[in-house]
Each structure stands twice: as structure tokens, then as C-alpha cells.
Amino acid sequence: MRWAAWTIARRELKSLFVSPIAYVILGIFALISGIHFLASLETFDKILKNAKMQAQFSQNTEIFSQINLNEMLVAQVVSFTFFLFLFTLPGITMGSLSEEKKQGTYELLFTSPISSWDIILGKLMACFGFFFLIVASQIVFLTVIFKFGNPEIGPVVASYTGLALCALVMVAVGIFTSSLTSNQIIAYFTAVFILLILLMIGWAAKIVPGNLATFFEAASIQTHFEGFTKGIVSVSSLVYFFTVSLLFLAGTQISIDSLTRR
Amino acid sequence: MIKAQNLTKSYGPFQALTNLSFEIQKGEIVGFLGVNGAGKTTTMRILTGFYQPTSGDAWIAGHSVLKNPMGVKKSIGYLPETPPVYPEMTVETYLKFVLELKRIKANDQKKLLDWSLEKCGLTDRRRSVIGNLSKGFRQRVGLAQAIVHKPPVIILDEPTVGLDPVQIIEIRKLIKEFAGEHTVLLSTHILSEVMATCQRAIIVHRGKITHEQKIQDMNQRKSLEELFLEVITKDEAALISEAQRRAV
Numbered sequence: 001m002r003w004a005a006w007t008i009a010r011r012e013l014k015s016l017f018v019s020p021i022a023y024v025i026l027g028i029f030a031l032i033s034g035i036h037f038l039a040s041l042e043t044f045d046k047i048l049k050n051a052k053m054q055a056q057f058s059q060n061t062e063i064f065s066q067i068n069l070n071e072m073l074v075a076q077v078v079s080f081t082f083f084l085f086l087f088t089l090p091g092i093t094m095g096s097l098s099e100e101k102k103q104g105t106y107e108l109l110f111t112s113p114i115s116s117w118d119i120i121l122g123k124l125m126a127c128f129g130f131f132f133l134i135v136a137s138q139i140v141f142l143t144v145i146f147k148f149g150n151p152e153i154g155p156v157v158a159s160y161t162g163l164a165l166c167a168l169v170m171v172a173v174g175i176f177t178s179s180l181t182s183n184q185i186i187a188y189f190t191a192v193f194i195l196l197i198l199l200m201i202g203w204a205a206k207i208v209p210g211n212l213a214t215f216f217e218a219a220s221i222q223t224h225f226e227g228f229t230k231g232i233v234s235v236s237s238l239v240y241f242f243t244v245s246l247l248f249l250a251g252t253q254i255s256i257d258s259l260t261r262r
Numbered sequence: 263m264i265k266a267q268n269l270t271k272s273y274g275p276f277q278a279l280t281n282l283s284f285e286i287q288k289g290e291i292v293g294f295l296g297v298n299g300a301g302k303t304t305t306m307r308i309l310t311g312f313y314q315p316t317s318g319d320a321w322i323a324g325h326s327v328l329k330n331p332m333g334v335k336k337s338i339g340y341l342p343e344t345p346p347v348y349p350e351m352t353v354e355t356y357l358k359f360v361l362e363l364k365r366i367k368a369n370d371q372k373k374l375l376d377w378s379l380e381k382c383g384l385t386d387r388r389r390s391v392i393g394n395l396s397k398g399f400r401q402r403v404g405l406a407q408a409i410v411h412k413p414p415v416i417i418l419d420e421p422t423v424g425l426d427p428v429q430i431i432e433i434r435k436l437i438k439e440f441a442g443e444h445t446v447l448l449s450t451h452i453l454s455e456v457m458a459t460c461q462r463a464i465i466v467h468r469g470k471i472t473h474e475q476k477i478q479d480m481n482q483r484k485s486l487e488e489l490f491l492e493v494i495t496k497d498e499a500a501l502i503s504e505a506q507r508r509a510v
Contacts, residue, residue: 007362011348018350108346108407111310112363113335260312 004114008122012096013129021095022130025088030137033081037141040076047072069151075229077141078159081134082225085163085170086199090191092130093174094184096123097256101182110260120252123175131167135160155231162228165241166221170195172248179255195221198244263288263415263445264309268318271304271469278304279469281318286462288414289442293456294449296466297494302449303343305466306419309447310340323414336365339413343420345404349393353384353403356392357410364411378410381436398429405433409440416440418448422455434459453490467493 016022047067055061097119100106109119145151170191177190202220205213217223221244224237264286271279279301286292294302307313309320311331319326325333348356357378361371379385382402387395392403401424408416421437422430437459440446450456456463465473472493 004363004365007359011351011359015348015350103346103348104342104344105346105348107312107340107342108360108363110312111335111338111340112360113332113365114363260314 004118005121005125008109008114008119009125009129012123012126016092016126016130019095021091025091026133026137029084029088029134033077033084033138033141036080037077037144040073040080041144044069044073069145069149070155070231073145073149074151074156074159077138078163078229079225081138081163082166085167086195087192088134089127089131089167089170090174090177090188090195093123093127093171093178093191094188095178096127096175097178097252098182098184098187101259106256106259116253116256119256120175120249124171124249127171127175128168131164131171135163152231155229158231158233159229161233162225162237165228165238166225168245169198169221169241169248172245172252173198176248176252176255179252263290264320264322264447266305266309266318266320269305269308269315269320270317271301271308271313272316277469279308279315282466282469282471283318284464284471284474286445286447288445290462291437291441291446291448291460293460293463294447294466295451295453295456295463295490296449297451300466301469302466303419304469306340306417306447306449309334310338310417311335312340337414339408339411339416341404341408341416341418341421343423345400346407347392347400347403350391352389352391353379353395353406354388356403357406360407360410364413366411374410374412377412378406381409381439382406383432398425401425401429401433405436409444412444414445416444416446418446420450421448422450422452430455465490465493 051064051067055064097106100109110116142156173194174187174191177194178184178187180190181187198219198221200220201216202222205216205220208216218236218240224234224240227234227237264284266285267283269279269282270277282301282305294305296302304313308315308327309322311327311334314328319328321327322334323337325331325337327334348359351359354375357375358371361374366374376385379388382405384399384402384406387399390399392400395403401421405418405421408418418437422433425433434455437446437448441461448455448459462474462476464471473489475489
């Protein structure tokens with residue numbers, strides 16, 4: 001780990017927790033995903049009861065094999081978290097570089113013997129560290145699932161890996177938009193906009209013809225994420241997540257270097 | 263210690279600096295004097311490696327700002343016009359952060375931290391949150407940030423702006439103490455500031471050096487004030503006469 005990047009990351013994380021933003025986002029997350037988890041649990045319970053009744057009625061237990069805890073509960077939780085991330089992670093990244101510009105502290109950073117990649121990696125580590133905190137708040141759900149059921153461990157790990165990779169892309173996009181402006185609100189909405197495009201391009205794939213559809217589908221973040229939630233870890237998806245993140249981080253580097261190379 | 267050679271900087275069609283050259287010896291305190299918009303901040307930003315010059319080059323402690331910006335950044339301490347502080351941090355944690363940014367070894371950090379706190383009169387405010395400090399104290403934190411790693415070259419952009427008279431005198435005294443050990447370049451548009459703190463003055467106007475002289479010599483011949491006004495009014499007069507000529 002590079003030392004200067006670590007210095008930047010530590011300061012950024014600390015300042016996130018001094019401002020109310022980190023608590024607000026953690027709070028929203030815990031509340032909304034908690035309600036969602038309860039609802040999903042309730043639905044799953046209903047399905048299970050129905051299946052039991054049907055099995056008793058028809059003396060046939062085959063129906064249970066169609067009920068999959070992983071697909072019906074774990075995938076639900078993870079997909080919902082993904083959608084929450086679209087709107088909350090930009091809230092974490094929005095101030096990362098725009099605040100430095102607004103406060104004039106970027107003059108300190110750029111006249112210190114560190115590279116612009118140190119700054120970018122530091123910001124990335126801090127915001128990505130926040131992702132782990134959010135996931136940590138979901139340990140409760142996983143405990144419940146593992147205690148009262150026996151899901152396959154593979155897909156659960158794959159789902160959370162997929163979520164982490166999506167978070168990486170989202171954080172990279174957020175840091176990029178934050179580097180473009182000194183206004184946090186603009187950084188937030190631009191990030192949400194770009195992320196929605198990355199998501200909706202997959203929906204557009206259903207209405208455009210031929211090759212374009214294939215391209216749109218491959219460009220959509222949802223396509224790659226869904227593979228992970230089913231427990232499929234494909235190389236092409238890994239390549240997708242890393243290239244898209246790298247693309248936006250490289251954009252960030254160009255953007256912050258242009259500040260000093262005018 | 264500081265050497266600028268034919269520095270030119272243009273922002274699009276606007277030419278901020280034109281062929282600026284000067285040299286500052288080790289241990290000198292030099293004032294950079296000019297009206298607002300004369301090119302002081304641009305020059306300082308080039309010297310700190312923040313901006314790249316359009317043409318020309320500058321050397322800080324032997325490192326070229328074009329070829330070795332990292333070497334330059336290691337040898338300078340810089341106080342920009344607005345102190346680059348994080349309002350949510352305490353004075354102490356902020357200065358520790360700066361020391362890490364400047365890549366100072368962990369063993370030396372505590373000593374340097376205490377030294378800079380004492381130098382800038384911040385020892386009893388070390389645990390205060392910067393956002394709660396008055397403007398004068400925030401400026402001191404900015405100054406502490408520029409000197410905390412004991413750099414050979416200290417560059418200060420309008421260090422006394424917005425301070426009350428007592429604070430101004432204190433900061434000036436502090437800057438004077440750096441003479442000999444550190445090389446200091448400070449910018450200001452206040453004439454008396456240069457008289458009070460500097461050994462030499464460089465007058466810039468419209469991106470050019472129009473005068474350079476030792477303060478002692480100035481008192482004997484013309485006062486700095488006369489010189490400064492002369493330079494500026496001469497230029498204005500030339501502009502007015504040119505405009506009149508064009509109008510005719």
C-alpha cells in the first residue's frame with residue numbers, strides 16, 4: 001500500500017464521520033434495507049407455507065425443490081442494496097474532491113511531494129472503506145438467514161463480491177464527478193445520472209435491434225451484476241468492472257491534473 | 263536558492279506573466295510587490311510547482327519546476343492566499359496530516375509539530391477545531407502548515423491580509439526570524455509590509471518586473487512608495503496616451 005494514499009484515505013474517512021453525511025447515509029441504509037429484509041422474509045415465509053400446504057395436499061414433496069433460499073432471499077437483499085447504492089454512494093463521494101477545491105486545500109495537496117494518483121487512490125480507499133461499513137450493517141440479515149436456513153455459501157459470497165465490484169464502479173464514477181466541480185450537489189446529481197445511464201442502457205437493449213442490443217447489454221452494469229447474484233463469476237464481468245472503474249479514475253486524473261496544468 | 267528565468271504564463275489570450283526573471287539568494291527575505299492582478303500569485307504558483315509555465319523555467323534549491331516538480335515540492339513550504347485548512351480538524355491533527363503529506367519520518371514529526379506550534383503561537387490552541395478559530399488564528403495555522411517541515415524555501419502569498427494590527431506585527435516578526443536559515447519570498451500589495459519585513463523588493467506590474475532593489479538603497483535614493491507609484495502611474499499614463507492616439 002502506498003503511504004501517501006493511506007494518509008489521504010485516513011483523513012477523508014475521518015472527515016466523513018465528523019460531518020453528518022456518513023451517519024445520515026448509514027442510518028438511511030439500516031432503516032430502509034431493514035424494512036426491505038423484513039418484507040422479503042415475510043414473502044418467503046408465505047411461499048414456504050403455501051408450498052407445505054400443497055405438498056400435504058398432493059402428497060408430493062417435489063415442489064420444495066423449486067424453492068430456493070438463495071434466489072428468493074439472498075439475491076433479493078443484495079439486489080436491493082445495489083439499488084440503494086445508486087443513490088447513496090454518490091453522497092459519500094460527492095465531497096471527496098469538490099470540497100478540496102472549495103476550501104482551497106487542493107493547493108496544499110498539489111504542492112506536497114505526492115502524485116495525483118496518491119490523491120485519487122486515497123479517496124478511493126476511503127469511500128470504498130465506507131462500503132464495508134454498510135455491508136457490515138447487513139451482517140444481521142445474513143446471521144438470520146444462516147441461522148434459520150441453510151443457503152449455499154458460494155452464491156452468497158459471489159453476490160457480495162459482485163456488490164463490492166459494483167460499489168467500486170460507483171465510487172469511481174462519484175470521485176470523477178466530484179473532480180469536475182467545486183459544488184457537491186452538482187457532483188452528486190451528475191454521478192447519479194451517469195450511474196442510471198450505466199443501468200438503463202441494459203433496459204434499452206430490449207428495444208434496439210441486433211448488434212446494438214448486444215453492445216448495450218454488455219455495457220450495462222446490471223447484466224454483469226446479475227451474473228454474480230446467481231453465483232456465476234465470469235471473467236468478462238470482472239474485466240468489465242475493472243475497466244469501467246479504471247476509465248473513470250483515469251478521467252479523474254486528467255481532470256485534477258488540468259487544474260494545475262492550465 | 264530561487265531562480266526564475268524568462269517565466270511566461272498565459273491563460274488563453276490573457277498574458278499573465280511576460281519574461282519574468284529574478285534570483286533570490288539563500289537566507290534572503292524578498293518582497294514581491296504589485297497591485298492586485300499583477301501576476302504575483304501566478305508566479306508563486308509556478309515556483310511551487312502548482313502551475314506549469316507556458317515557457318521559461320524556474321529552479322528551487324537546484325530543482326527545475328519543469329523537470330523535477332517532486333524535488334521542488336519537497337523543498338518548499340507554501341501559504342496560499344486562503345489558508346489551506348480543513349475546518350473540521352483540530353490544529354494538531356491537521357499539522358500531523360501535513361507532516362505526513364510532506365513525507366516526514368514518524369520519529370521527527372513530534373519535534374517539528376511542537377516547534378511549529380510554538381513558533382506560530384498556537385501551543386495553547388493545539389486541540390482547538392480549526393473551524394472555530396478566528397481569522398487571525400486560522401492564518402497562523404496556515405503559516406504553521408508552511409513551515410512545519412522546516413523547508414529551505416518558504417513562499418507566502420499575502421501572509422498578513424485580513425489580520426488586525428497586533429497580529430500583523432506578530433506575523434511580521436515571525437517572518438523576520440526565518441532570515442538566514444530559510445529563504446522567504448512573500449507577496450503583498452502593502453508597501454509598508456515590504457519595508458518592515460524584507461531585505462529586497464521586486465516590483466511586478468502587468469506580469470513584468472519593473473523594479474528590483476535593496477530596501478536600504480531605496481531609502482537613500484527614492485522611497486519605495488515613490489518608486490511604486492511612479493512605476494504604476496507611468497504605465498497608466500502610457501496607456502492613456504496610447505488610447506488617445508488610437509482615438510485620433
